[in-house]
Amino acid sequence: MPSKSKKPFGKGGGKVFFFDSTLMLLLPSVLAVYYYGVGALWRLLACMCAGVLCEGFGAAIMRCPRDLSDCSALFIGAATALMLPADVPFYVALSGVAFAVVVVKLPLGGTESVPFVPAAAGFAFMTLCWPDKVFSYPIRGNLAADAARGLSLSGMLHQGTAIRLNTVNIFDILIGNTPGPMGASCVLVLLAGMIYMGVRYRRAILNTLSFLITAAAIAVLFPRVFGGRTTSLCMELCAGTLMFAALFFVTDPAISPQKPSHRIYYGIFSAVVVMLLRHWSNFEDSVCFGVLIANAAWPAIEVRLIRREKKKKKARKARAAAAGKEDAVHA
Amino acid sequence: MPEKKRAVLTPSRIMIHGILVKNPVLVQVIGLCPAVAASADIFVSTVLSVIVTGLLIVCECIASLLLKKIPRRIRVVIYFIIGLVVCAYTSEFLKTGAPDLLNRVGVYLPLMAASSAVALRCENFAVKKSLRLSFLDALANGLGTSLVLMTSGLVRGLLGSGMIGDWKIFDTPPLRGLAMPFGGFIVLGFTAAFLKWFISAHLTKYDAEMAFGIKQRRKAKPAATLVQTVPAKSAAASDPAQPAAPAASAAAAQGNARASAPQRKSVASEESTAADFYERASSDDPQDTFALFDLGAFNLQEELDAILAEIEGLENAAFDGKEDDDA
Numbered sequence: 001m002p003s004k005s006k007k008p009f010g011k012g013g014g015k016v017f018f019f020d021s022t023l024m025l026l027l028p029s030v031l032a033v034y035y036y037g038v039g040a041l042w043r044l045l046a047c048m049c050a051g052v053l054c055e056g057f058g059a060a061i062m063r064c065p066r067d068l069s070d071c072s073a074l075f076i077g078a079a080t081a082l083m084l085p086a087d088v089p090f091y092v093a094l095s096g097v098a099f100a101v102v103v104v105k106l107p108l109g110g111t112e113s114v115p116f117v118p119a120a121a122g123f124a125f126m127t128l129c130w131p132d133k134v135f136s137y138p139i140r141g142n143l144a145a146d147a148a149r150g151l152s153l154s155g156m157l158h159q160g161t162a163i164r165l166n167t168v169n170i171f172d173i174l175i176g177n178t179p180g181p182m183g184a185s186c187v188l189v190l191l192a193g194m195i196y197m198g199v200r201y202r203r204a205i206l207n208t209l210s211f212l213i214t215a216a217a218i219a220v221l222f223p224r225v226f227g228g229r230t231t232s233l234c235m236e237l238c239a240g241t242l243m244f245a246a247l248f249f250v251t252d253p254a255i256s257p258q259k260p261s262h263r264i265y266y267g268i269f270s271a272v273v274v275m276l277l278r279h280w281s282n283f284e285d286s287v288c289f290g291v292l293i294a295n296a297a298w299p300a301i302e303v304r305l306i307r308r309e310k311k312k313k314k315a316r317k318a319r320a321a322a323a324g325k326e327d328a329v330h331a
Numbered sequence: 332m333p334e335k336k337r338a339v340l341t342p343s344r345i346m347i348h349g350i351l352v353k354n355p356v357l358v359q360v361i362g363l364c365p366a367v368a369a370s371a372d373i374f375v376s377t378v379l380s381v382i383v384t385g386l387l388i389v390c391e392c393i394a395s396l397l398l399k400k401i402p403r404r405i406r407v408v409i410y411f412i413i414g415l416v417v418c419a420y421t422s423e424f425l426k427t428g429a430p431d432l433l434n435r436v437g438v439y440l441p442l443m444a445a446s447s448a449v450a451l452r453c454e455n456f457a458v459k460k461s462l463r464l465s466f467l468d469a470l471a472n473g474l475g476t477s478l479v480l481m482t483s484g485l486v487r488g489l490l491g492s493g494m495i496g497d498w499k500i501f502d503t504p505p506l507r508g509l510a511m512p513f514g515g516f517i518v519l520g521f522t523a524a525f526l527k528w529f530i531s532a533h534l535t536k537y538d539a540e541m542a543f544g545i546k547q548r549r550k551a552k553p554a555a556t557l558v559q560t561v562p563a564k565s566a567a568a569s570d571p572a573q574p575a576a577p578a579a580s581a582a583a584a585q586g587n588a589r590a591s592a593p594q595r596k597s598v599a600s601e602e603s604t605a606a607d608f609y610e611r612a613s614s615d616d617p618q619d620t621f622a623l624f625d626l627g628a629f630n631l632q633e634e635l636d637a638i639l640a641e642i643e644g645l646e647n648a649a650f651d652g653k654e655d656d657d658a
Contacts, residue, residue, distance in 0.1 A: 062524075095506065103517060107524075129508035 017253055018071040018111070020200055024193040024247070025078045028183035031176060035140050036086030040182050043093055044081045050094045051077030054101035062106055072111045072118075076100050079119040079248055082183025083241050083288075084126070085137045092130050096122040116295045117249045120288040123241075127283055135284045137179035150179025154240035154285045157224050157278070173238045184244035187237075193247050204251040206260055210267030211246045211274075212237065218275040240285035242274065249291045257302055269301065270294035340460075342467050349471020351530060352537045355448050356479040357523040362448040366480055367515035369439040373496050376484030378425075378436050382443055383480075384473025386417050388466060390449045394457035395465035403454070410453050414444040448476065483518050 032040045055073035059065070080096050100122030108114045126134050139150040151159075153173065172178055176186025184190075198205040216233055223232030237243060250256070250270050257266050274290030281289065353359060356366045362383070370376045390413050398406050422440055425433040433440070452472055457465040488494055491510025493501030508514050531538050 091505070103520075107520070125508055128511060128513070129506055 017201070018075045020196075021248060022071045022075045022078060024196055025075065025082060025183070027189045027192065028082055028176075028186055028244075029078065031186050031189055032082065032086065032182040035176065036138070036182055040086040043084070043086070043088065043090065043182075044078060046090060047081035047093050047097050048074050048077035050097045051075075051080075051101055054098050055106070058102045058106045064106055064110060067111075070111055072105070073101060075248075076105065076119045076122065079244075080122045080126075083119075083123050083181045083244065084134060086182040087138045088133055092126055092133050095129070096126040099125040112254055114254050115299075116292055117252050117255065120245070120249050120291045120295075123288040124292055127285075127288070131283060137181070139179055140177060152180040152240070152284070153178060153185070153235050153238060154180070157235055157239050158284045160224055160226075170234065173234065180239075181241055181244070184241045185238070187243060190243045190247055197247060197251065201251070203258075203260060203263060204253070204256070206263040207250045207256055207267045207270075208246045210264040211250045211271045212243070214268045214271035215242060215246075215275055218271070222275075222279065224279065236275075236278075241287045245274070245287045245291055249288075255295050255298070257298070262302060262305060265301070265305065266294070266298055269298065273297075340464060342464075345464065345467045346471045346474075347534070347537065348540075349468060349473075350475040350478060351526065351534065352540055354475040354479065354526065355452075355472050356476055357519065357526050359451075361451055362446055362476060363519075364442060365439045366476075366483060366519060368512050369436070370480045370483040370515060371487045371491060371510045372435065372494075373481065373484040373488050374432065375435050375439075376480040378432055379439060379443070380473075380477030380480045382418070382421055382440065383446065383448070383476050384470070385421075386414055386443060386446065386449055387452060387469040387473045387476075389413060389417055390453050391457040391465040391469035392462060394453040395460060395462045398453075399458050406454065406458065407450055410450045411445055414446060414449055418444040448472065479519070479522060482522060483515060486518050487514055 029044055032044070051073040052068060055068060077097050080100060081093055084093055084096075100118040103125075104116055104121040105111070105114050105118040108116065123134075135152070135155070137150050137152045137155075169177075173185075174187045176189070178185060194205065194208055197208065216237060219233045219236035220229045223229055225232055225235060250267060257263055270291060273294045274287050277286035277290045277293070283289070349355075355361050356363065365379050365383075369379055390410055393413060394406070394410070398409060401409070418440055422433065425436070425440075452468060456468045460468070485495065487509045488496070489500060490506045491504055491508070491514055493499060493504035504510070506514070509518065
């Protein structure tokens, strides 16, 4: 990655960042358990344990250095679980976590140099393998196997249903009381996480803000529902895993650029890709695919940005030198 | 130039190289299209394996027998024509014998006609070697490709669609994604890692010859030594104090003049490395050619710089000689 310093995680290293991220995931986890009961807790714990075990065994088999204390394995497990429905089969969730750790994180360089967000890759893998299970959300308080399934906000957007904002209670959307991913649909909690992130990592929040503002602008300009621009804005931002990705995936320090201006460009680029995929993808929620595509394409864009900046700097220096010469001649 | 002990091309060596050490799909990364897209089913993989092996044998034998005197640009076209003929006959044969299988193989059978693996092996090996060796090489490469295709077909069929051929093993496939093309890449990646481990553990004498044994090669032959060594040879021929000679050559020449015993030893080893490079560059042996293009062993830009520096040094020497004659 071109503009990345040798230590992309800053002074505290990856340990502090992923510890903070895991801490931020605790709130949505608590809410998921409150809404969906013990089933959600078991899935969450299983995914976190699977993350740690896969990291331990994978690192031993691949003979790569392992540091389980950096919390990244826990983070991957928790993040993957929170993007899934509360009654998802265990094997689906565990396969996603195993994929994220064993196929993406460990072989591609570990925590500090992995070029893709592992949890997003894990979710993308699950989406491709079991789309029917990943996007089938239970209604709150009813986790029976034969229970009726709810239509999530992202499902409504995908179907292009003609809805108005008053058909769904805005307060329910904000507190995550709608069918959806168990930990990624509670907007208020994610906003609290953003405030925490803003206080702890002032630069990282630039990624999130630019991502969300761009997504909001696209939602207003190109609405997918017939309920008006305000409805489109609210639903696009609150639906699926968009806000979750804005907080936890777009800020990943191993992939994100370091320069503030580049961070803003990165956020904008990711949001454009994500919104394009949302408009034209076959899947109900393609945020993770968008994030992965942005991860893959960003280094090439950043190289061009850096080259352009260098050229501008050179031209500025040349102009300054020419102006100095002219002054000397006049003097 | 010191005598270098060259590896003899024995049949066993050719077979091990073709199947494992220089596996066409996993190590040389050629012919990926069928390996990734078409190997989701063991039947299709088997058919493609047979076709690839047959095509390689036919093309390499013809190339070794008939095409040695023909210019290269024409030879390459002939490989594709032979491939086209073989694929057309196979297609007709399958159409009459097993039309279902032909449907399952789909577009990948005609694509085999333009297989890069065939052209590469013919050009790198068959046109330089005898018929017997070419046949063995074709067989080895065909078996190497088949091994990968069939392993991939077995794993992807079993985990991706829960079936081995037409036998249903799982009602619900455990990892449906593996049946998709991205699953092919994942399976190939893990198979390549397994192959690397297998060669490191059980075929240790071939470990250094693997194209992706980059770290070991760098340790054995640091690329930077070549940059210093080649100008040093040229500087020995010319005046070391030439201003036109590059700084590296001057430094190396000074180093030669005042070298202590260990330094002399290191310079000698560097020279042998350069000699090795030149011998490999001028060699007709395809294995040596492969070794040259192994970017882990040589940094091509540095090699080019070194060669240019040597040419410059020789020109300077010639110019000095002319000046002396004039004087």
